[in-house]
Structures are given as C-alpha cells and as structure tokens.
Amino acid sequence: MPLTDNQIERYSRQIIxxxxxxxxxxxxxxxxxxxxxEPADAANALAYLVGAGVGQIVxxxxxxxAPYAAxxxxxxxxxxxxxxxxxxxxxxxxxxxxxALVGAASVAEAAARLWNPPHTDAPGAPEARYGAxxxxxxxLPGRIALMPAPLPCPLCAEIDLLGRLGTRAAxxxxxxxxxxxxxxxxxxxxAGQRLEGTLIEFxxxxxxxxxxxxxxxxxxxxxxxACEAAA
Numbered sequence: 001m002p003l004t005d006n007q008i009e010r011y012s013r014q015i016i017x018x019x020x021x022x023x024x025x026x027x028x029x030x031x032x033x034x035x036x037x038e039p040a041d042a043a044n045a046l047a048y049l050v051g052a053g054v055g056q057i058v059x060x061x062x063x064x065x066a067p068y069a070a071x072x073x074x075x076x077x078x079x080x081x082x083x084x085x086x087x088x089x090x091x092x093x094x095x096x097x098x099x100a101l102v103g104a105a106s107v108a109e110a111a112a113r114l115w116n117p118p119h120t121d122a123p124g125a126p127e128a129r130y131g132a133x134x135x136x137x138x139x140l141p142g143r144i145a146l147m148p149a150p151l152p153c154p155l156c157a158e159i160d161l162l163g164r165l166g167t168r169a170a171x172x173x174x175x176x177x178x179x180x181x182x183x184x185x186x187x188x189x190x191a192g193q194r195l196e197g198t199l200i201e202f203x204x205x206x207x208x209x210x211x212x213x214x215x216x217x218x219x220x221x222x223x224x225x226a227c228e229a230a231a
C-alpha cells in the first residue's frame with residue numbers, strides 16, 4: 001500500500017537513506033517479526049523496530065507475561081502504524097523474521113521451540129514457520145547469525161547458536177543494536193543486505209563476518225533438518 005503523507009513525514013529520515021526509499025518503507029510496514037527475548041532486551045529492540053515502522057511484531061514471552069504486557073502498553077502510543085502483541089501459544093502463522101536475542105538459557109530454549117517444526121504430514125498441521133532468522137548471542141564474545149533463507153536454520157547450523165550461555169558480554173548493547181539494524185535491513189529488502197547465511201563475530205567493538213554452513217554428520221553425510229522441506 002502506498003505511503004500516506006503522514007507516513008512519508010514520519011519515516012522521512014530513513015526513507016532518504018540510500019538503498020531504502022519509499023518501497024523499502026512500505027515493505028517494513030507490511031512485514032511481521034517475531035521476537036524472543038528477555039523483557040529488558042525485548043523492550044530495547046522494540047523501541048527501534050516500532051519506531052522504524054515494522055507493521056506487526058509478535059513477542060514470545062519467556063516466563064512471566066506481565067513484564068511483556070507492560071512493554072506492549074508502552075508501545076501503543078509510539079507508532080500508530082505498528083501492532084505489537086503477545087503470542088498466546090507457539091507461533092501459528094509464518095512471520096517474515098524470527099528474531100532471537102539470546103541473553104539467557106530460557107530464551108535459547110524458547111527460541112528452539114519456535115524452530116522445532118510441526119509434523120507437516122499431520123492432518124490440519126499449521127504452515128511451516130521457516131522464514132528468515134536472526135540470532136544474536138549476547139554472551140561473550142558476542143555473535144550475530146543472519147539467516148535470510150531457510151537453509152541453514154538455527155537448529156542445523158554448523159555452530160551452536162542456542163547452546164550453553166556464558167557471561168553476558170560487556171558490549172551486549174552494541175550487539176543488540178547491530179542485530180536490530182540487520183533485522184530492519186532484511187525486512188525492508190535493503191539492497192546491501194547479505195543474502196547468504198552469515199555469522200558476525202565481535203572482538204570488543206570490532207566485528208568480522210564469515211559464512212554459515214549446515215553441520216554434517218560423521219562420514220561426510222549431511223544431517224537432516226525439517227527446514228529442508230520448507231526451502
């Protein structure tokens with residue numbers, strides 16, 4: 001849907017960024033992102049995603065729902081173009097992006113449940129959930145996995161994205177902000193966005209990137225994952 005005059009004014013600062021423009025902003029407004037994070041991390045990410053105009057955001061609570069409900073209330077007046085809601089059950093519809101900010105073991109467990117697919121051959125099985133994925137590890141040394149396509153997914157990547165956590169990184173705020181920026185570029189279809197699985201690793205505040213492949217079993221056989229059926 002074309003932007004209104006009010007929306008052009010509201011998002012003018014990002015519309016003028018080279019590689020963004022009005023069409024990318026329209027894609028943001030039409031997009032859906034699912035967030036898995038502890039309340040404080042979810043609130044920090046939401047402030048930017050809502051302000052940027054991501055049309056629908058579904059929060060998957062980790063533990064007590066009350067802090068997430070308070071976050072939703074704070075977001076209601078931030079941007080009338082955006083709908084923020086709390087998932088009642090496991091995600092039933094396919095979002096464009098699953099965005100996990102992993103700062104605690106409970107978040108990793110909740111994120112793993114989202115990527116653990118339903119039995120697609122069962123009667124009435126829901127649509128496959130596999131879209132783009134971003135996993136930001138907020139423990140040392142700080143890593144962000146960008147997966148624009150279903151393969152590999154966070155469950156079958158060569159690196160353990162949802163495994164045991166260490167000490168929270170001193171630069172976790174920078175990692176979170178970097179991850180939010182990458183999420184916005186991916187949802188907007190930004191021309192410079194990476195289209196292959198990429199791992200961004202941090203050394204303090206410096207970052208380097210490398211590709212992500214799928215893990216393999218012994219003897220060179222590739223492990224199987226249900227995300228192959230969704231590709």
